[in-house]
Amino acid sequence: MNRVVITGIGAITPIGNNIDDLWNSLINGKSGIDRISRFDVSSYPTKLAAEVKDFEPTDYIDKKEAKRMDRFTQFALASAKMALADSGLDLASEDLDRIGVVYGSGIGGIETLENQQNILRDKGPGRVSPFFVPMMIADMAAGLISITFGLKGHNETIVNACASSSNAIGDAFKVVERGDADVIVTGGSEAAITPLAIAGFCSMKAMSTNEDPKTACRPFDANRDGFIMGEGSATLVLESLDHALKRGAKIYCEIVGYGATADAYHITAPAPLGEGAARAMKLALKDAGIAPNDIDYINAHGTSTEYNDKYETMAIKNVFGEHAYKLKISSTKSMTGHMLGASGAVEAVATILAIKNGIVPPTINYETPDPECDLDYVPNKALKMDVSYALSNSFGFGGHNASLVFKKY
Amino acid sequence: MEFEKIRDIIVEQLGVDPEEVTMESSFIDDLGADSLDIVELIMALEEEFDVEIPDEDAEKIKTVGDVVEYLKNLEK
Numbered sequence: 001m002n003r004v005v006i007t008g009i010g011a012i013t014p015i016g017n018n019i020d021d022l023w024n025s026l027i028n029g030k031s032g033i034d035r036i037s038r039f040d041v042s043s044y045p046t047k048l049a050a051e052v053k054d055f056e057p058t059d060y061i062d063k064k065e066a067k068r069m070d071r072f073t074q075f076a077l078a079s080a081k082m083a084l085a086d087s088g089l090d091l092a093s094e095d096l097d098r099i100g101v102v103y104g105s106g107i108g109g110i111e112t113l114e115n116q117q118n119i120l121r122d123k124g125p126g127r128v129s130p131f132f133v134p135m136m137i138a139d140m141a142a143g144l145i146s147i148t149f150g151l152k153g154h155n156e157t158i159v160n161a162c163a164s165s166s167n168a169i170g171d172a173f174k175v176v177e178r179g180d181a182d183v184i185v186t187g188g189s190e191a192a193i194t195p196l197a198i199a200g201f202c203s204m205k206a207m208s209t210n211e212d213p214k215t216a217c218r219p220f221d222a223n224r225d226g227f228i229m230g231e232g233s234a235t236l237v238l239e240s241l242d243h244a245l246k247r248g249a250k251i252y253c254e255i256v257g258y259g260a261t262a263d264a265y266h267i268t269a270p271a272p273l274g275e276g277a278a279r280a281m282k283l284a285l286k287d288a289g290i291a292p293n294d295i296d297y298i299n300a301h302g303t304s305t306e307y308n309d310k311y312e313t314m315a316i317k318n319v320f321g322e323h324a325y326k327l328k329i330s331s332t333k334s335m336t337g338h339m340l341g342a343s344g345a346v347e348a349v350a351t352i353l354a355i356k357n358g359i360v361p362p363t364i365n366y367e368t369p370d371p372e373c374d375l376d377y378v379p380n381k382a383l384k385m386d387v388s389y390a391l392s393n394s395f396g397f398g399g400h401n402a403s404l405v406f407k408k409y
Numbered sequence: 410m411e412f413e414k415i416r417d418i419i420v421e422q423l424g425v426d427p428e429e430v431t432m433e434s435s436f437i438d439d440l441g442a443d444s445l446d447i448v449e450l451i452m453a454l455e456e457e458f459d460v461e462i463p464d465e466d467a468e469k470i471k472t473v474g475d476v477v478e479y480l481k482n483l484e485k
Contacts, residue, residue, distance in 0.1 A: 062424075063424045064423060064425075064441070126452070126455075127452060127456070129449055130449050130452075131445060134445075
C-alpha cells in the first residue's frame with residue numbers, strides 16, 4: 001500500500017482566487033458574504049451569498065473553450081490549473097496513463113440548465129444549445145480537467161451533495177494508496193448561486209434570512225438561522241509518497257484516513273445524535289490507525305443550520321469523549337459560505353494549510369454560546385498551534401457522511 | 410453587408426478573429442469548429458436571418474462562402 005501525500009493545491013473562492021489570498025482571509029477572519037449580485041433577489045427571503053468575485057475565466061481558459069463551459073467547470077479548471085502548477089509536475093515527462101481525476105460537484109451546471117430551460121420555454125426546442133448537455137452534466141469538470149491536461153488514468157465524478165468533494169478526495173486517496181494511479185487530481189466545484197437553486201434552498205427553510213452580511217453565517221452560535229450559499233472550487237494533487245520523493249516534490253502533508261458512511265435515515269435531516277457522522281469519523285480514525293486523542297483540529301462541516309451544528313457537536317462528543325473538549329474545532333464556512341459540493345475540497349485545503357502553517361482558522365461571528373454546542377470552536381480569532389493530525393468533515397443531503405484525516409509530514 | 414453580418418456571428422460563435430474569416434474559410438479546418446459548434450452556428454444564423462435551415466442543407470455547409478451563398482439563394 002502506498003503512502004499518499006498532497007503536493008499541489010489551488011482554489012477559487014469567495015475569499016480569494018488563489019491560495020495565498022484564501023489563506024490570508026481564513027486566518028484574518030475575513031468573510032466573503034455579501035448581497036447577491038448575480039440576479040435580482042428582491043422577492044427572495046434570502047438576500048445573501050458568498051459569491052466568487054473578479055473571476056475572469058479567460059485568465060485560465062481559452063475564450064472559445066470558456067464559452068462552452070458552465071461556471072462550475074470554469075472554476076474547476078482554474079483551480080486545477082493552479083494546483084498542477086503548484087505541484088511542479090512536468091506532465092510532458094510523466095506517464096499520463098498513471099495520472100487521473102476524481103472530482104466532486106453537488107449539482108453541476110445548474111445555471112446552464114436554467115438558461116436553456118428559459119430558451120426552451122421562450123423559443124422552442126429548436127433553439128436549445130447543442131452545448132446544453134455537455135455544459136450541464138456534473139461530470140464535465142472531471143472530463144475537461146482530463147482533456148485539458150491530457151490525464152488518461154482513472155477518471156470519475158462523485159455527486160454526493162455537500163459531501164461530494166470530501167468523498168472525491170477520499171476516493172482519490174484510495175486509488176493512489178492501492179496503486180491504481182501515481183497521481184490523482186481531486187477536489188470539487190460548485191456554482192449554484194442561481195435563481196432556481198436559491199429558491200429551492202429557501203423553500204427548504206435551510207438558508208439564513210438574516211440580511212446583515214457581516215453576521216448572517218454564524219456556525220455553532222446560539223443565534224444561527226441557516227446556511228449562506230457559497231460557490232467556487234478547490235483542487236488538490238494527491239500523489240504516492242514514492243512518486244513525490246522521486247521527483248523531489250514539495251509536500252504539504254499526508255492523507256492517512258478516510259471514512260464514508262450513510263445515515264440511512266432521511267433525505268435531508270441528519271440522523272439522531274449525528275450517529276452517521278460519528279461512524280464516518282470513527283472509520284476515518286481507524287483507517288488512519290490512530291486514536292481519537294491524536295486529533296488536534298477538526299475542520300467541521302459547521303453549516304450554521306440549527307440541525308447540523310447541534311448534531312455534529314453530538315457526533316464529535318460521541319467519537320472523542322473528553323478529548324472533544326480539548327481539541328480545536330472551526331467552521332471555515334463562516335467565511336466562505338457553504339460551497340456545497342466544493343466545500344469539502346476548500347476545507348481540505350484549509351485543514352492542510354493549518355497543519356503546514358501551524359495556524360488554525362477561526363469560526364467567525366461566534367458571539368452567543370449555545371448550550372447544545374459547547375466545544376471549542378476557535379471563536380473569531382485564528383489560533384497558532386502545532387497540528388499533527390487533523391480531521392475534516394462533510395455531510396450531504398441524502399445522508400452521505402465523509403471524514404478525512406490529514407497528518408503532518 | 411451580408412458577409413459582414415455573417416462574419417460577426419461567426420466571430421461571436423467560434424471565438425475567432427474577424428481577419429481569419431474569409432469566404433474560403435472552412436469551419437472545421439480553418440476556424441477550429443467541431444460538429445457542435447456548427448449546430449450552434451446554424452441556430453444563430455437562423456435566429457438572425459429569421460430562416461429555417463433544414464439538417465440536410467446544414468450538412469452541406471462547409472465554408473463561410475457556403476453560408477453566404479445559401480442565405481443569398483434563400484432571399485431569391
